[in-house]
Amino acid sequence: MRLDFSVAAHSLLYLEQKKPRLVSSRELAASMTTNPVMIRNILSVLHKQHYIRGVVGKNGGYQLDRELAQINIGDLYDLTIPPTLSYARFTTGNTGAVGEGNDISRNIEETLTDLFTLADEGYRAFYHQFTMADLKRDIEQHGYFKSIAQAPFSK
């Protein structure tokens, strides 16, 4: 699933590099080793959200519709990897078990869901620090992310 994000990021960088030329989904697929159907699904989402614009027809294709610096990586992450995928249904409990100790079973699901949700919110907040221009810069000059990433919690 996280591949959706990677494919989206890759596509936006590629379109930016080819600007203002129109790029077909076939060309994009060839630039990654990913199947064209997956690419098309992701391009469709990016198109709907106005990250890219598409021109139909024989010589049609896609073009970037925003500046990389205006594309927040966290927004892109949330778009391609919805929060529900991150922590859903990974809890025990709620078995309705009879006997002592079932107060744990009854309540642990809510507690773990809160814990996972809070952790996931922090995880997503991390991505919101950056734009696609930062990603491009790290590609050109590897180590940039490591140098600017803020420590998440003071220890």
Next chain:
Amino acid sequence: MRLDFSVAAHSLLYLEQKKPRLVSSRELAASMTTNPVMIRNILSVLHKQHYIRGVVGKNGGYQLDRELAQINIGDLYDLTIPPTLSYARFTTGNTGAVGEGNDISRNIEETLTDLFTLADEGYRAFYHQFTMADLKRDIEQHGYFKSIAQAPFSK
């Protein structure tokens, strides 16, 4: 996979509640709706790391070997869900594609791996804020985690 963490947390809470009685893996499995083989695998890991002690034999079973307040949730998370599971292989690129634009393909894997690794480190740091005593408290008094969780990044 995240179920491993939930099962471990559930097991420790259950053992703490039954202390000092020995609890069989069968009883633990019955307190969750999880298969006994999975429970036994996780108990074996917890045993090896001295979270619990085991007594073999007919009336044998497991017992908590630490105080809940001495069990860090982040340590438990790292133990049951190794970092390699979190972000491995979810990148595009490295296709060796020929032509323009392959500098993206060549370099995006390193960049995305850094991004995901940093995000994952922050994610794990979140869990390290808490102990199993906090988890128990949230089960008894739901909302505790929400009330104490530190904002991960100042916005």
